[in-house]
Amino acid sequence: MSVLTGGKLKLIQAALRLINQSRSLTSLGLRELAREAGLNPNTFYRHFKNLDEFGLQVLGYIAEDMKSGVRELRQMAESSEQASHDTVTFVYHYFLANPAATTVAVRELHGPSPLLRRALESQLDASAREMAEDIIERQLVSAVPQETIHEISRMTIRYILFRAMDYIEKPAQREAIQQETERFINRQFRGAMLDHLSQTDVENLAQKYA
């Protein structure tokens, strides 16, 4: 990505500011943007062809920022449960520190613009792939096939994003949301370990260890 000149950056940051005040990226107007950025409306055209292109660039800006955050996530962890706890803690803190970016992602993932949707989807899948490869590499849940780890990673990423809005908006529930998310992940992996058993097998098992 090229260096952002003053006006371009100002416009993108104005968008993030407006989105934070409960707006959606696709609903932002060109003049509104320029007003918030303290620029002349037509300056917009110097940097972007239209609002669609603008949306994509905002997404790119966010993605780059998020990438650099996720890099720090490659820490050591003794066990898979430890890893899930650390990862969940980190990710939610990242969301909390970047509410606007998070809001954009959640809103536009199912928003009206197919263009932005596709872009976001592929970014989420990339994150999920990274997460899965990390889990596989560190052999955190060796009892589960790799394809299943990928699937659970995809589900988890989406679930966390889903909960991120509540996490940001409801401070009193943050701890509860985090613990709930950890249970979600652990149950998925534990359940996956039993994928090859029949239902009656699992029931017997549950009774035996009750």
Place this chain on the structure above:
Amino acid sequence: MSVLTGGKLKLIQAALRLINQSRSLTSLGLRELAREAGLNPNTFYRHFKNLDEFGLQVLGYIAEDMKSGVRELRQMAESSEQASHDTVTFVYHYFLANPAATTVAVRELHGPSPLLRRALESQLDASAREMAEDIIERQLVSAVPQETIHEISRMTIRYILFRAMDYIEKPAQREAIQQETERFINRQFRGAMLDHLSQTDVENLAQKYA
């Protein structure tokens, strides 16, 4: 809910039609609505005080429709896996048959209007509660505490809604999405049966039955 007179119904249906063509409820304009409904813009004011109230009424209309659909869901099922399969099949078919309602729900659940968000949340929680009580009543997964069943139900409802958009839009992936959702549910419940075990216990178990 009172009987809908001609114009009111026309406006609500116009909204659903517009939303189906990739729009969001909160972004609809009063004149746009009236145009689509074939009415004079001012007729809107005969039925609604403003656009916020309109949104709420659309939500109510959808909720009522959805309720009557979910009622049919109370069928017999031999096992929990059977039940999850039946439920998932039914719910996705319902979404497919009501794409506009589904789109509204997904978009506004994280949309810019706090009012609509709260309303939708409580509707989803009501559905989750119903699902959980059904599972408990029919003793489908007796090895899991009731509170956990409620938690998993809430997660499942949200997850399904999350996937509903893809289900609607990508016919080729429908079977895959449905199977993936079933795996999601079964893993949650199976994993929850092992909630009280330590991680090493689970690992030993997995090795023993590998």
Place this chain on the structure above:
DNA sequence: CAACGGAGTAGACAGTTGTATACTTTGGTT
């Protein structure tokens, strides 16, 4: 039959939007 109120219409208002054209300012290169 008359009166009434709900439903729908007509026209007008100020304000906003995206866009086009034409202009000025700025910073860097030769």
Place this chain on the structure above:
DNA sequence: AACCAAAGTATACAACTGTCTACTCCGTTG
């Protein structure tokens, strides 16, 4: 110092928006 492209500005336009007031129509009730 001269030049040039990039960045930013000014003005104007048609189209659209939400809302107001004033009107007509029509079925119900008295």
